[in-house]
Amino acid sequence: MTNESLAGYANLSLYSAMAVFTIAMVCHAIYLAALLPARDQLRGQAVDRDSELVTAGAGAGSGVGGPPLPTRPTEGELSSRARTAAGIAASTTWLGGFLLVLSVALRGLAVHRWPLGNMFEFAVMGSMFTVLAYSIWSTRRDLRWLGLFITGPVLLVLGMAVAVWYTEASELMPSLRSYWLVIHVTVATLATAVFTIGAALTAVYLLKDAFERSGRASVLDRFPETPAIERTAYSLHIVAFPLWTFTLIAGAIWARQAWASYWNWDPKEVWTFVIWVVYAAYLHSRATSGISRQTASFIALAGYACIIVNFAVVNVFFVGQHSYSGL
Template identity: 35%
Template structure:
């Protein structure tokens, strides 16, 4: 099947449009945080004023409490910070739609699944990361303040994908022309995107917990409570880990079909297995040893670091059987 180059170029336009929308959404979420910090000293609830009649000796000449409460109240206007946050969420949804359309267009243009090189793989991982964030936000709207921190790594990864890792629409190399490209790589994409979100939550937990223990007022006080961040990271990792396990198993089966062995200690295989061990240790320690808080978050962040190392260093620097998945 031939490649539709103009359609592929349109997919690139959608990619950069989604990136621009994500940047605007992140700025709106940042403004929300800035306004919250500015308003922090004024958030102490003012005392309810006594009734005028009571202060005048109970003569009944002034309005009573009943008079005040019976008056119709004007609808409360949302704070400016909340309006910025809601606009940020709306733009994130728009960016997600453009992002998804980009992958669909790219796949149609190339006539294959849209994750055949690092540019497309990184785009797909970022899409899943944003999608995981939107699902959590739908269930827990009060976590909206995480938006700026979720979008920041997504924007950085997409910027690298659109510059350093960019590859024009083209067929995949012969080694990737297999149905396992759909099964194995899609599982890796989904789990990696969710683990990206989980890692961000653990990083924020460490920042929030460190300031809580020091007793200092800082921007982290505007984040959700530390135990909430810890629980979000744990649940996201628990969802992603079985999918990552499935991806590793499928990779071994594909390796046997392509290279005649299930495991060869290729750099990418080895790093993927190390990441699996780290996340397995994280979940096991929480369920059996009762690890909570800082120790568990550190392990989760180490897992994220291994995943990022596997994505960039192993693909771009180390030579191995997976080198065809690099740039170009």
């Protein structure tokens, strides 16, 4: 089989993964949409029971307080459509992840190297890591409520990879032909994937917290409690930060071998360090008692915004020693 054929099959696997993720995203949305009616139905039943108790108490000449309103329907109280949509969403998310693995493997065989030589390949492998991390994690915890916030961004990144960042399969520049490509860029990709899931959880936490403070009901009431979501996001950032630290150090070592200097003030180097500083500020603020969880979470989202700038802006519009590894 020729390299062109392998590259073509890699693209076909990628397109198939995008189609599958579209189905997964829709099914995740259907599942979330089905949660709110179930919650409202339970709330209405609770209000009816409360009214009956109050009426009975008034007739007896004494006030009776009603039970607290339930806000979380149990699995048995979910509609069959919601359960079916959740099952399809989980299966298609797994399938999409495997299709991305196949796409990455075929791309690597087509170019006879580790498939992380440009933005297109980085985006595909980063999406693969994100989906697989979420899918594996979902086997240990019920994360159906988070699926839309994972498959949606992944589908967006893959769409950008195909439409904007696509690069024909080719050999690497001489400076990139190093074992440090496998070490440095792979760890950077893995760290970005973990940061992505952490950012999704942080955004959900801030959104749910805002609704709770306003007193408005929403489908977010079905999600885990806000402290639990925030702690989980914090845990993921604790995992991702050392990976990004290693990325920064490994990049400096590789720069010494390739460009004879550990630090060259290249735009990519500078923004990698900026990301590290912002996330370090987040971890510090999270451990500081005088700073609220909401403020710390906004700092975490600022760190992820820096990741987006580093990848989608610096790689494209800034000229530097990393320019040949962009588009």
